Amino acid sequence: METINYKRVYVWELPVRIFHWINAISITVLAVTGFIIANPPALLSSAEASDSFWLGTVRFIHFMTAYIFFFNLILRIYWSFVGNQFASWRSFFPFSRKSWRNFLHVLKVDILLRHKKHPEITDLSVGHNSVAGLSYFILFLLALVQIFTGFGLYSDMSDWWLPDLFDWVVPLFGSDFMVRKIHHISTWLFILFVLIHLYLVFYHDWLDGRGEVSSMFGGYKFVVGQRVKQKKTEPEQENTKETS
């Protein structure tokens, strides 16, 4: 049995990786502090209020992380216009004919676990596959929902112009009740996303054997050697690959 020859391909650039981990950490922090704010545990019962500020601190962490989450996302949007092909905004809109074919492939082979009669070398995406790309676009929309509702609720507590840009959100929905409800429910959607996302990363790492998990640390994925040669002959391909 011959061992497959892989080549190292630089897929996730440093800004993308930094974005990913800041995003992951801030979503975790926001969800945890958010649930604490929504229903704070009664940790203390006999203390002087003047001595403690723990829920205030939790709220501070929530708001501070929200800013980090927001600016991080803005930098990522910028990078989607200047980064490599895998960071491009195009990879989040898998609506070309080629992307649709990949979409169906992923549905068939990875979600429904069927087998393809004639597997092709290009079936495996190098960056996101089409389904993943679309799921990140949906996550982006969810992030917008959280940003708008979150800053909407926050704007009344702030004098800064940035949160005040969102002061129309609460009037639009009629009350804080409604906005808070949307904010709270969307958090659960984030949690569902994270569950599925984590599972699929491990799934691909295990079955494809191309360093799916480590790619978000080091930036490299392993791609079948012949594919790299094959692609190099295509004239429109950008020079974004590194091999070693």
Place this chain on the structure above:
Amino acid sequence: MITKNETKESTYYESIIKQGYSRRDFMKFVTYISAYLGLENSMVGQVAKALETSYRVPVIWEHFQECTCCSESFIRSDHPIVADIILDKISLDYTLTLMAASGHQAEAAKKATMDKHKGAYILCVEGSVPIGDDGNYCCIGGRSAKDILLEAAEGAKAIICWGSCASNGCVQAAYPNPTGATPIHKIIKNKPIVRVPGCPPIGEVMAGVIVHLVAFGKLPELDRIGRPKAFYSKRVHDTCYRRSYYDAGLFVESFDDENAKKGYCLYRVGCKGPMTYNACGTIKWNNGVSYPIQSGHGCFGCSEENFWDNGPLYERLTGLHGFGIESSADTIGKVAAGVVAGGLAAHAVAANISKKKELKESISRGKENEKALDS
């Protein structure tokens, strides 16, 4: 009620003096109402001047689907001049609850005011308008509330919606809203509308809105959904005297525990202060004696839209309709996360079975390479 001829000739100030109040009382009233309105000290003179020189603004006060708690709150407003002058003596041409006339006489008086002061009178509305079943759920003098509202709004200079009913629909509009109770701003689109939500609104707030109108001849500054900014720009939570307990994480767990006795924050027993815009924390109720939180009961957000349908009153839950009465966003979220996790586990098992061949191949390749390791 004083008859129309008497009031027509006197200014607000003259009526107040005629009523037996002293100039000192009048100035006290002006100072106090200006403070509530959030005006500067230097504006007190302007308000006094306006009340001294301006003649009555005719007011029609309609009662639709309501409980009259707004009127009750108004006549219990802190300063006697509010009740005496604004409500009883000067302005009201028509209000079912308090007017002396009744029946056809009353309707005729209203008609006269509407004709005579077309485009100049203020229409105050207490209560929502049921529009279900042709508006048959609320009829006065044989006419539906909607009919009456449309007619009265036609010639009004501005409309003041008293209370949550007129502003948001309140309890009548709670799910499933059998009568089709509708707030005023959804029916009348072409008039300036002030929404003064609350169940009831604070009497001083109501007086403040009227005095502003009288003193300056225009509506007070409104926020984006039509509430006077002076009273509705802050959450109850942000002005609550128990706020320090919230920030410190000191909570009442149940209404009879030690923490309740100590006056800790009521957040965990369902206080909706953090989502409710009102002046309860600053103006308070019953001549500034207290307000719900001070009396040991959480705010339940009576001045907010749909407060009735947004989860239980005594718990921190995000209620959801359409998933059963007891469901909350968190229960549904936990169930959904469980289902997804279960599905993923099943998928993982299925994937290992289905891709057995490929996996076997790559594992044996890997082991072969391991054995063949050189150096």
